[in-house]
Amino acid sequence: MAHKRRDFIKISSLSAAGLLFGAHQLRSARPDFNKTPFSNMRPVGSVRTSTYCEVCFWKCAGWVYKDQEGNIKKIVGNDDDTNCNGRLCPRGTGGVGMYYDQDRLKTPLIRVAGADGQQTFREASWDEALDVVAKGLAKIKQEHGAECTALLTHGSGGHYFGTLLKAFGSGNIAAPSYAQCRGPREVAFIATYGEGLNSPEPTDIRDTRCLVLIGSHLGENMHNGQVQEMSDAIDKGATIITVDPRFSTAASKSKFWLPIKPATDLALLLSWIHLIIENNWYDEEYVEKYTYGFEQLKQHVKSYTPEWAYGITTIKPDVIRETAREMANAAPSVIVHPGRHVTWYGDDTQRLRAVAILNALLGSWGRRGGFFVPEKAEVPDYPHPPFPKPARTWRDAMDGKFRLADLALANGVCEATIPSVRMDCHIKGWIVNGTNLIMTLPDKQKTLEAIKSLDLLVVVDTMPMEITGYADVVLPECTYLERWDDLRIVQGRVPNVALRMPATDPLYDTKPAYWIAKKLAGKMGLGDYFAWENFEDSLDWQLKQIGSSLDEMKRIGVKNLPREYGPLYFQDGEDKEFYTNTGKIELYSTAFAEEGFDPLPVYTPHQEPPAGYYRLNYGRAPMHTFSRTANNPNLTDLMDENVVWVNPKVAKEWGLTAGQEVYLQNQDGVVSDFPIKVRITERIRFDSVYMVHGFGHNHKQLSRAHGRGASDSQLITRVLVDPIMGGTGMRGNFVTFRFEKESEVES
Amino acid sequence: MREELITSGRMNAHIDPHLEIWHWHIPLYLFLGGLTAGILFFAALYTILGKEERYAGAVRRAPVVVPFLLIIGLAALFLDLRHKLYFWQLYTTIKLESPMSWGAWTLMAITPISVIWLAIHIQEFFPKWEWKNIILKDLNGFFVKNKVGLAWVMLVLSLILGIYTGILFSAFNARPLWNTSILGPLFLASGLSAGAATIILFARSHDERLLFARIDLMLIGIELFLIIHMFMGFRASTQVQIEASGLFLGGPYTAPFWIFVVMLGMVVPAFLEILELRHKKIPVYLPVALVLFGSLMLRFIIAYAGQFSRWLY
Amino acid sequence: MRYAMAIDTKKCVGCADCVVACQTENMVPIGYCRDWIVEVTDGTYPQLEIEIRSERCNHCDNSPCVRCCPTGASHYVEGGIVKVTQHKCIGCGACIASCPYDARYSHPDGYVDKCTFCDHRIKLGEQPACVAVCPTKCMYFGDLDDPNSEVSKVLKKRKYKSLIPEAGTRPHVFYLI
Numbered sequence A: 001m002a003h004k005r006r007d008f009i010k011i012s013s014l015s016a017a018g019l020l021f022g023a024h025q026l027r028s029a030r031p032d033f034n035k036t037p038f039s040n041m042r043p044v045g046s047v048r049t050s051t052y053c054e055v056c057f058w059k060c061a062g063w064v065y066k067d068q069e070g071n072i073k074k075i076v077g078n079d080d081d082t083n084c085n086g087r088l089c090p091r092g093t094g095g096v097g098m099y100y101d102q103d104r105l106k107t108p109l110i111r112v113a114g115a116d117g118q119q120t121f122r123e124a125s126w127d128e129a130l131d132v133v134a135k136g137l138a139k140i141k142q143e144h145g146a147e148c149t150a151l152l153t154h155g156s157g158g159h160y161f162g163t164l165l166k167a168f169g170s171g172n173i174a175a176p177s178y179a180q181c182r183g184p185r186e187v188a189f190i191a192t193y194g195e196g197l198n199s200p201e202p203t204d205i206r207d208t209r210c211l212v213l214i215g216s217h218l219g220e221n222m223h224n225g226q227v228q229e230m231s232d233a234i235d236k237g238a239t240i241i242t243v244d245p246r247f248s249t250a251a252s253k254s255k256f257w258l259p260i261k262p263a264t265d266l267a268l269l270l271s272w273i274h275l276i277i278e279n280n281w282y283d284e285e286y287v288e289k290y291t292y293g294f295e296q297l298k299q300h301v302k303s304y305t306p307e308w309a310y311g312i313t314t315i316k317p318d319v320i321r322e323t324a325r326e327m328a329n330a331a332p333s334v335i336v337h338p339g340r341h342v343t344w345y346g347d348d349t350q351r352l353r354a355v356a357i358l359n360a361l362l363g364s365w366g367r368r369g370g371f372f373v374p375e376k377a378e379v380p381d382y383p384h385p386p387f388p389k390p391a392r393t394w395r396d397a398m399d400g401k402f403r404l405a406d407l408a409l410a411n412g413v414c415e416a417t418i419p420s421v422r423m424d425c426h427i428k429g430w431i432v433n434g435t436n437l438i439m440t441l442p443d444k445q446k447t448l449e450a451i452k453s454l455d456l457l458v459v460v461d462t463m464p465m466e467i468t469g470y471a472d473v474v475l476p477e478c479t480y481l482e483r484w485d486d487l488r489i490v491q492g493r494v495p496n497v498a499l500r501m502p503a504t505d506p507l508y509d510t511k512p513a514y515w516i517a518k519k520l521a522g523k524m525g526l527g528d529y530f531a532w533e534n535f536e537d538s539l540d541w542q543l544k545q546i547g548s549s550l551d552e553m554k555r556i557g558v559k560n561l562p563r564e565y566g567p568l569y570f571q572d573g574e575d576k577e578f579y580t581n582t583g584k585i586e587l588y589s590t591a592f593a594e595e596g597f598d599p600l601p602v603y604t605p606h607q608e609p610p611a612g613y614y615r616l617n618y619g620r621a622p623m624h625t626f627s628r629t630a631n632n633p634n635l636t637d638l639m640d641e642n643v644v645w646v647n648p649k650v651a652k653e654w655g656l657t658a659g660q661e662v663y664l665q666n667q668d669g670v671v672s673d674f675p676i677k678v679r680i681t682e683r684i685r686f687d688s689v690y691m692v693h694g695f696g697h698n699h700k701q702l703s704r705a706h707g708r709g710a711s712d713s714q715l716i717t718r719v720l721v722d723p724i725m726g727g728t729g730m731r732g733n734f735v736t737f738r739f740e741k742e743s744e745v746e747s
Numbered sequence B: 001m002r003e004e005l006i007t008s009g010r011m012n013a014h015i016d017p018h019l020e021i022w023h024w025h026i027p028l029y030l031f032l033g034g035l036t037a038g039i040l041f042f043a044a045l046y047t048i049l050g051k052e053e054r055y056a057g058a059v060r061r062a063p064v065v066v067p068f069l070l071i072i073g074l075a076a077l078f079l080d081l082r083h084k085l086y087f088w089q090l091y092t093t094i095k096l097e098s099p100m101s102w103g104a105w106t107l108m109a110i111t112p113i114s115v116i117w118l119a120i121h122i123q124e125f126f127p128k129w130e131w132k133n134i135i136l137k138d139l140n141g142f143f144v145k146n147k148v149g150l151a152w153v154m155l156v157l158s159l160i161l162g163i164y165t166g167i168l169f170s171a172f173n174a175r176p177l178w179n180t181s182i183l184g185p186l187f188l189a190s191g192l193s194a195g196a197a198t199i200i201l202f203a204r205s206h207d208e209r210l211l212f213a214r215i216d217l218m219l220i221g222i223e224l225f226l227i228i229h230m231f232m233g234f235r236a237s238t239q240v241q242i243e244a245s246g247l248f249l250g251g252p253y254t255a256p257f258w259i260f261v262v263m264l265g266m267v268v269p270a271f272l273e274i275l276e277l278r279h280k281k282i283p284v285y286l287p288v289a290l291v292l293f294g295s296l297m298l299r300f301i302i303a304y305a306g307q308f309s310r311w312l313y
Numbered sequence C: 001m002r003y004a005m006a007i008d009t010k011k012c013v014g015c016a017d018c019v020v021a022c023q024t025e026n027m028v029p030i031g032y033c034r035d036w037i038v039e040v041t042d043g044t045y046p047q048l049e050i051e052i053r054s055e056r057c058n059h060c061d062n063s064p065c066v067r068c069c070p071t072g073a074s075h076y077v078e079g080g081i082v083k084v085t086q087h088k089c090i091g092c093g094a095c096i097a098s099c100p101y102d103a104r105y106s107h108p109d110g111y112v113d114k115c116t117f118c119d120h121r122i123k124l125g126e127q128p129a130c131v132a133v134c135p136t137k138c139m140y141f142g143d144l145d146d147p148n149s150e151v152s153k154v155l156k157k158r159k160y161k162s163l164i165p166e167a168g169t170r171p172h173v174f175y176l177i
């Protein structure tokens, strides 16, 4: 925990006596497992190899530096990379810790006792482990059909296992970065503009004159390019408006901080829309030319006055007016940021619709300082046979719900796995790659129920995380610093590709995902889908299609290509066709109307915390990524546990003192496995508490993460499902403090 | 509410959450330095004053312990070094601004002198002692002849040593509690007082005992005066020093300081010595032990509390 | 030549990238650091202010740490940088006690270590590791004697402060406020 620096006045006389008589020896110094020799080796100018970062999904390209002995020393951003501009974020810089973590998975494992979350395994050879997987999958295919398998994945390995699964005959491929993350936003923007935002978001922050952050806690959320550009915008004097119930870092950099009452953002957004229309602050030409449904919208928001919103949001009417005017003055160089993790309250798609509409009214879509038109390099896949069409997918388990979801729902896959009378076949086998579902999906009970009904659970991971505890077979992947991977092909201002190559051989008996997938495919008779001999050859083949080569990429790491489809912004008066039903930006969503959802966003109130309970708010710490960095030696050195933020008033009421350990209990009686330290701070409202997601691991194998802090995921048992696309709203949970943990309350 | 946090998880050993770079070694070393400075000071003084016979305890007997104490002190200092193999670097340069350098060189000079002093007075303890080696015998003769000169050198060095033990701390601006020029005289007085007390143990005559009891009493008086003065100085100074003095005025070091150092280490022995001067029967070792204990505690507490005090920013 | 650093508290987000970057660049063992982040929050909800500072050795002009070092291990090098020569340091701790900023630490190998302004990089014409990595580009480094250096320019333009000026150490890390 971050400690109070000036604490000398407060020490007790007991510790003074301790000091006198040598109690200092008792204070545990941190282990020096990274103790360095007395040497002056400096990584500057030493050998470097190209990579792109896998500590989060911004995928910054960088260089790995090694010393003369070939030991990885540091990772630095690639100057030519537009995702990072030569600067990695703390997690990327600390990525070396992923490689050096001595708790890593070291060899394939096969379960010996019941799938109970305990890591009771025996070590196995790759051949044996993959045989078990291939046989298990074949059995499921024989008994239930190939479509009764699923892949849950987050990260680069997903491509190879996806290919494998599709070749096998299943289309159940889901990532938690959709229904637990940006899904509602994508659906809302597709409904409005005919296209989603994708990643990295095409927000033109560096040139904006007004940045509106609704929850997006940039600076804690370290999505690199955005943080860098926010700083550029501050330099250029842009106005930042932050809407957040918590005094986030971004709020502290903002001209306006709107300390909104949680769960009421839609009211604020509607009122902004109301003001912008009432005062004719919208971009008339843009709205006229590009949008559909303005009149309906105008009628719809008539009653959403700032005074109305004040009663709901607690934001004063004049502040709502002033901020609306700021946006209008800056338009079209204004970004009402769509956020990323938006699965909050179950009406998230509608909230994000309001964000999309607001941007359209301000004319920021396709404009400098608003949203640019992204481009992405077009690189053909290495040739493979066509995939068979799966007989059924997870959607069939959904009773026709969530038809607007453009990607698979991880929670949907869970649901399709749990046996029910509705379906004749449930999913029987999972491959889980790079996602710690136990901490990632809300409602852990449901995830466990799904896992229990599986015949086969294969987990591909680098660390012994919670999810590996339930696996039948654990396949240890080497870290991103030790492997080749697909080219990084992401959208941006300019199309580009980046290369990841191994900086060193894999430690232990670990293997890259492409190798695992190819080996498995071989055993399953699907070798044709992985026709390359060496993975490098496939990369070289791909690169040659775009006029580069592996040799060139090894030298430069990132190759920026010219834009092919026109300029970065809409041209004046340019005709545009949007991929919506009407070909226009749909302020009024015809697609939603067709599906029976509100075509224009409607505010509905959300439940409030009962007396003695506080809304569980959570977010990111700049130096950690979810749970994946919780054991990283370099990053735990910066922050080794989460703390619960408590307003001083609340602390006083409960008699809490700074640093005191408490358990948290939620509205359903679930108590956190571990106690969490209290941070008393004015930065949080009196009706909520806040904690950083990704801590409170209960696996002893994670020597640095075990028992450090508490897990927000565990306390998220009430899930507010978005009726439109199935996103799992996670911010409708309330917690209270407990001073002891009673063992009979089970989580 | 103001909240000040180090958010990077900084926990540098020996520094966080507060300085703990010096443990028992340094205060012990300073105590022994002060004590030996006191003993040697009086030995030199009464030699120069020509009162060697009258105060044989001070001149000839008490200094016998000095070389041993100095070696223990040096050993403690050495143990405290974290880069021990490089300790010889101390003697590759003289840094006039560095008290540590002063101390190292002073000890370098005073230790051999204290050994010589022991050697030329060895017959005091072993009356039949004869230097067998010709060279040693000659050397012995030389020093015996020039004893007063040697005493002058010893007088100066012992004063430097005594003051140095106090200045070592007060040179550290960064620690508000140490940042007072009174620590030098205070530690000097405390060292002399400890020296005087030790001499009482070695004194041969009642006369000598009374003299050193009186000297000790006076030194304790000076110490108390300096302590009061020091606190007045702190209270009238900057916020950081007010807070530093708070460690002793209601803060965690209040009890140890006022009970161990002031009461048991100064007031009680002073009282006992007054009784002794009034011809009451007091066991000789009792006030002596208390003074030595107080002097030791003073260094311990100032060392630890000083590391606890810091700038606020 | 007088090297100095200026850090913009208005842009720093306290991400501690500068801390990890320094650790990996300078092989600072895990559990120790040469730079660190201080976050000061003032006020009452919702009237709040935060100042975030990335702190390190201030490379003071009037350094008590250099003065008190008995061996000369702590010394100035070109540009006013304060450095420690490892093989001269005896680990006595005097310099640690003397620094009002607690900027030095005792390396597990025994010697005392601290920020060097990455002079090994400066020599190669590179920015210090922390400056080079900072995602918000809130750190400026350069020669104060050169009016065209980044630091000189930003210090001319902006209001700034240094830490505990009353300690009289004349620090050379400045905070833009």
Ligand SMILES: Nc1nc2c(c(=O)[nH]1)N[C@H]1C(S)=C(S)[C@@H](COP(=O)(O)OP(=O)(O)OC[C@H]3O[C@@H](n4cnc5c(=O)[nH]c(N)nc54)[C@H](O)[C@@H]3O)O[C@H]1N2
Pocket: A056, A057, A181, A182, A214, A215, A216, A217, A218, A220, A221, A222, A223, A243, A244, A245, A246, A248, A260, A261, A262, A263, A264, A265, A339, A340, A341, A342, A344, A617, A618, A619, A620, A621, A622, A623, A624, A625, A626, A731
């Ligand atoms: N360092 C770091 N950065 C990351 C990640 C990481 O793991 N670590 N993960 C990345 C990923 S995948 C994602 S999706 C993003 C997520 O990052 P964001 O999209 O920024 O996520 P949010 O959920 O919007 O952010 C949490 C913020 O929402 C505020 N909040 C809570 N409730 C409400 C409310 O009712 N209204 C409003 N207006 N605000 C509220 C919280 O106080 C907090 O400040 O971060 C990315 N960046």
Ligand SMILES: Nc1nc2c(c(=O)[nH]1)N[C@H]1C(S)=C(S)[C@@H](COP(=O)(O)OP(=O)(O)OC[C@H]3O[C@@H](n4cnc5c(=O)[nH]c(N)nc54)[C@H](O)[C@@H]3O)O[C@H]1N2
Pocket: A054, A154, A155, A157, A176, A177, A180, A181, A182, A340, A341, A433, A434, A435, A436, A437, A439, A440, A441, A442, A460, A461, A462, A463, A465, A477, A478, A479, A480, A618, A619, A625, A626, A627, A628, A629, A693, A712, A713, A714, A716, A730
């Ligand atoms: N309670 C709660 N739940 C959340 C969120 C939240 O804020 N709070 N955030 C949501 C959001 S926005 C998202 S995007 C998701 C993210 O969810 P996940 O991506 O599942 O996040 P992690 O917990 O980091 O899980 C990553 C797993 O990948 C493993 N891993 C790391 N590197 C590699 C690799 O190179 N190869 C392989 N095979 N495995 C690797 C790690 O060891 C870890 O087990 O979580 C969502 N769930």
Ligand code: SF4
Pocket: A053, A054, A055, A056, A057, A058, A059, A060, A084, A088, A089, A090, A091, A092, A093, A222, A223, A224, A225, A625
């Ligand atoms: S934002 Fe940070 S963690 Fe994410 S890819 Fe970039 S450097 Fe890595």
Ligand code: SF4
Pocket: C007, C011, C012, C013, C014, C015, C016, C017, C018, C019, C037, C054, C133, C134, C135, C136, C137, C138, C139
């Ligand atoms: S890297 Fe930059 S933004 Fe991050 S804490 Fe350091 S100075 Fe601040």
Ligand code: SF4
Pocket: C056, C057, C058, C059, C060, C063, C064, C065, C066, C082, C098, C099, C100, C101, C102, C103, C104, C114, C169
């Ligand atoms: S900050 Fe401390 S270590 Fe650095 S030069 Fe100043 S006094 Fe010395």
Ligand code: SF4
Pocket: C068, C069, C070, C071, C072, C073, C074, C084, C088, C089, C090, C091, C092, C093, C094, C095, C096, C111, C112
């Ligand atoms: S610890 Fe080393 S650098 Fe510091 S004062 Fe002692 S010898 Fe000098």
Ligand code: SF4
Pocket: C021, C022, C023, C025, C026, C034, C035, C056, C114, C115, C116, C117, C118, C128, C129, C130, C131
């Ligand atoms: S200048 Fe170099 S040594 Fe100093 S804090 Fe920055 S990275 Fe570390």
Ligand SMILES: [Mo]
Pocket: A177, A180, A181, A182, A340, A341
């Ligand atoms: Mo996410």
